[in-house]
Amino acid sequence: ETWRYAFEEALEEVQGKFAQKFKEEVEANSDHEIQLFPFGTLGESADIMEQAQSGILQFVDQSPGFTGASIPEAQVFFVPYLLPAEQSQLVEFFRTSKAIHELFPPLYADQGLELLTMFPEGEVMMTTQEPVHSPEDLNEVKFRVMTNPLLVDSYEAFGATPTPLPWGEVYGALQTGIIQGQENPAFYLESNKLYEVASHITRLGHNNFTTAVMANKDFYDELPDEDKKVIDDAIAAAFDYIVEYQEGLTEESLAKIQEAKSDVVITTLTEEERAPFKATAETVEKKFLEIGGAQAQEILDQMKADLAAVGEGGEA
Numbered sequence: 001e002t003w004r005y006a007f008e009e010a011l012e013e014v015q016g017k018f019a020q021k022f023k024e025e026v027e028a029n030s031d032h033e034i035q036l037f038p039f040g041t042l043g044e045s046a047d048i049m050e051q052a053q054s055g056i057l058q059f060v061d062q063s064p065g066f067t068g069a070s071i072p073e074a075q076v077f078f079v080p081y082l083l084p085a086e087q088s089q090l091v092e093f094f095r096t097s098k099a100i101h102e103l104f105p106p107l108y109a110d111q112g113l114e115l116l117t118m119f120p121e122g123e124v125m126m127t128t129q130e131p132v133h134s135p136e137d138l139n140e141v142k143f144r145v146m147t148n149p150l151l152v153d154s155y156e157a158f159g160a161t162p163t164p165l166p167w168g169e170v171y172g173a174l175q176t177g178i179i180q181g182q183e184n185p186a187f188y189l190e191s192n193k194l195y196e197v198a199s200h201i202t203r204l205g206h207n208n209f210t211t212a213v214m215a216n217k218d219f220y221d222e223l224p225d226e227d228k229k230v231i232d233d234a235i236a237a238a239f240d241y242i243v244e245y246q247e248g249l250t251e252e253s254l255a256k257i258q259e260a261k262s263d264v265v266i267t268t269l270t271e272e273e274r275a276p277f278k279a280t281a282e283t284v285e286k287k288f289l290e291i292g293g294a295q296a297q298e299i300l301d302q303m304k305a306d307l308a309a310v311g312e313g314g315e316a
C-alpha cells in the first residue's frame with residue numbers, strides 16, 4: 001500500500017528530513033511505500049491538516065503554531081520562556097513529557113488524529129527590518145505570527161502589532177512592507193533567505209519551535225498491530241535522527257546567513273535586555289488559561305512538572 005505524508009516545509013528542511021527518515025524506515029521494514037508531499041505541493045498548513053483529517057492523507061506534520069486554532073491546549077507552546085534553552089534538557093522533555101505522551105493524544109484524537117510525536121526544530125529568532133533591543137523597538141512593527149491566538153497575545157505583550165499569516169505569504173509580505181518582522185528558527189531563515197527582506201536577527205531566547213506528526217486516526221486504528229509497530233518504530237528512529245541532525249545546525253545556519261549577506265546583523269540580547277520580554281510570560285500564561293480550552297490548566301501544570309523533572313526549566 002502507498003501512504004501519503006505531507007509536511008509544512010521543504011524536503012531538505014527539518015520536517016522534510018524527519019519525513020525522509022520515516023519513509024526510509026517504513027519502507028525498509030514493511031511492504032508499504034510512503035509518498036512525501038513537501039510544502040507547497042498540496043497547499044498551506046491548514047490545507048494539509050484538512051486532508052489528513054478527511055483521510056486523503058495518512059500522515060501530516062503540522063506545528064502547534066497552526067493547530068492551536070483547533071486544539072486550543074496546543075497553544076501552550078507559545079507561553080514565552082517556558083521550554084528550556086539547553087538542548088539536552090529540551091530533548092529529554094520531548095522524550096519523557098506526560099503532557100505530550102498522555103494528555104495531548106486524546107485531544108488530537110478528538111480531531112480525528114493519532115498524535116505520533118512532537119519534536120523541537122530549533123531556537124526561534126526574530127527577524128526585523130530595524131534593530132530590536134526592547135519591547136519599545138517593536139512599537140508599530142507589524143509582526144507576522146502563525147495563525148495561533150496565543151501567539152498573537154504573546155507578540156502583543158512583546159509590544160508589536162501581531163499579524164497572523166500562513167507561511168506562503170511571509171516573504172512577499174516582508175518584501176512589500178505589509179509586515180516588518182517575523183520569527184522562525186535559524187535553519188528556516190537561511191533556507192528561505194528571509195535575511196534578504198529583514199536584515200536584523202534578534203535572539204531573545206523566548207522559545208524553541210515545536211512541531212507534531214500525526215496519522216489519520218481511522219487509518220491508524222484499523223491497521224494490524226504489525227503495521228502500527230512499523231510506524232511507531234519508524235517515528236522513534238526518526239526522532240533520534242532529527243535530534244542528531246540538529247546538532248550545531250543553528251550556529252551553522254547563522255554562519256551561512258552571515259556569509260551570504262555580510263550586512264545582516266545578528267544580535268543576542270543580554271539578560272538585562274531580555275528581562276522585559278520575560279516579564280510578559282506571566283500575562284501570556286494567564287491568557288493561555290483563559291483561551292487554552294477545558295484542559296489548559298491541567299496541560300500547563302503537567303508541562304511544568306515535566307520540565308521540572310528534566311532539570312530547571314523556565315529559561316528558553
Ligand code: 6CS
Nearest residue numbers: 008009146167184185188
Ligand atoms: O513560520 C511558519 O509558518 C513555518 N515555520 C517553520 C519552521 N516550519 C513550518 C511553518 O509553516
